[in-house]
Amino acid sequence: MLLLRCRRTVLHVPTKFSSKFIRYCSSHDTDQNKIDSAANTANEVSQKQELYITDPISPGSVFFLPNGTKIFNKLVSFMKLQQQNKYGFQEVVTPLIYRKTLWEQSGHWENYKDDMFRVEGNDLSKEEYGLKPMNCPGHCVIFKRFDRSYNDLPLRFSDFSPLHRNEASGALSGLTRVRKFHQDDGHIFCTQEQVHQEIKKCLELVDMCYTSVFPISGNDTKPAYSLTLSTRPEKFVGEIEVWNHAEETLKSILSESGHSYTINEGDGAFYGPKIDILVHDHTGKSHQVATIQLDFQLPERFKLEYKSKDNDYKRPIMIHRAVFGSVERFMAILIDSNKGKWPFWLNPNQCMVIPVKTQDKKIMDLAEKTVKTLRAENTDPKSPIPPNSFHFSVDMDCRDESVSKRIRDAIKKHYSFIIMIGDKEVESDKVAIRTRESRNVNQLTLKEVFDKFVDLETNYK
Structure with missing residues (x-):
């Protein structure tokens, strides 16, 4: 599961409101004008190149047009190729709807249900279901179904299934703040000894993407991306001692990576601390893209176990990670960065x-x-x-x-x-x-x- 937050969003302004919106915002402060500038760029490029539309009939969901679909598919294909052939991920396809009991077991019903779409079954019991906002509980179900050995670890699952989150209607914005979206989602089940190496590999993939393939905001004076360690929030699950250990583990890995990082107190996911990777658009606003999250809680809640070398059973550690984050938001940031001048391999108009x-x-x-x-x-x-x-x-x-x-x-x-x-x-x-x-x-x-x-x-x- 990956909980992504957009610190400042690139607004998608409908054509019929654009001129009024621009005139209205021209009297506001510099930060607001920056938002308008980024919004107008994304909106203008999308209209000119026919990338996507939005419609009130499905608030917060994007209709990708043929050109936008070409870009979307190429981004997904790129990431699948890297994950599967360079980093050992196995792709799975999981259901969109799960019974309420799964979300209760994972802790999402208690901590996240207001952000979920709830669905009522059509059977006599009128059982309640949840449209999935993340993939991790489903991946836990797959892990638990089979007998696992230490020889199977690390076990890496990737998943590009669509996700739905019940964002407030007033917060919806083009590609950057949506209700239906896709992540280059991945979950790694590993031993304590393997955590360091697995997170190191995640950071390597992030570095390759944001410095070599998608240099969105980097230049001679500014790094391509920045790292933030988000720590225990006010609302969390698990023991404080486990949280402290997880946070110290991530601090150690970040220090050894050689990258500078900041600490964002209290902004972790409810189940564990995380490393957020941020890039900047042309106005200087920061956007979270990639994220790497360490989780000791879900393996415990799902009673996940593997047989160790000593023939006893132990809990695996779970790492949640995404490199693009939301593919839709990543596309918006690319649009803002290149102003529609796509590199040849991504260009729908080659x-x-x-x-x-x-x-x-x-x-x-x-x-x-x-x-x-x-x-x-x-x-x-x-x-x-x-x-x-x-x-x-x-x-x-x-x-x-x-x-x-x-x-x-x-x-x-x-x-x-x-x-x-x-x-x-x-x-x-x-x-x-x-x-x-x-x-x-x-x-x-x-x-x-x-x-x-x-x-x-x-x-x-």
Whole structure:
């Protein structure tokens, strides 16, 4: 289970309210204006690139449009690849609804039920259920179902099932504060001796993501992210001695990591202390993304055990962790960071093909061949598309507009590459290609273009 808090949210302002909202907020203080700026950026990019919409018919739930879904799926695929093949996680898929008894056993009914959606069964008993706000109780059920040995540990489960939390309607905001969302959720069951190494690995994955792949807020003078240790809250479960031990364990690991960190007294989850990873948007506001939480309570409540080397039974320790946190919120932070100028591998608009003369058959034939080649289309009804193949997001602009106008429009929509095809390209059997940032044009074969795109995608560029 991961309890995420957004310290300051990026607001998603509906189009029909945008101008009034901006005029109203212009008279407020600097911090409020910063919020408006971030909100307008996310809203403007989403509208321009058709990423997502929200609707009162489902408050706090996002409708991802095709372009937004492409980004969402690529983020999830990226994290699955790292977790499963680099860090030994096994993906599971768990139910969305559980009986009230599970939440009573986990402690959520007592400590978290006001933030849950409660569901009534349609049987004679009218039994009460809860729509899950987190995955950890379900993962405990999986752990407990089988006999476990010390040889099975550490056991790492990942889960991308949708979660629901009953956020107050007034707090709902675009992608950053939602009721239905997805986490790159993971739970590690391990021994006391393994805790240090497992949390160290979690911090390694965080560091790789936020310094190498998604450098959201870092620069020469500011680190890419900051760490905060959140300690025992006023409302908690378990013994104070266990809490103190858990907090000292995390302090020790953070000190050894070499990263500086701050302490946020009383902001831990009700079941254990946690390390929160924060990034900053372009206005300087901080947003919690990743989190690593140490939990001695749930294994006790679910009576989880494994057989030790000494042939007796012991309780595992549970680590909750997420690197993106909420995928939806992470997308909002990316939008704020790149202003819609996505890196090629994430861009839903990777390449625009512009035929110079749309009435010229040879030019149009090469343009259509270019689109099909880069999309790697397979129209054979008897031949499936192989796994791990590359299929790029390529469009063609055949409008009756000037070439310069079509190029400008492609740049406005933040296509990563623009390919122009005219008489010269037909003669040479090459295409003219440029980036959205530069007017420099290169002549490349379709194979060279395809290989270039493959290199960018495989290197997360």
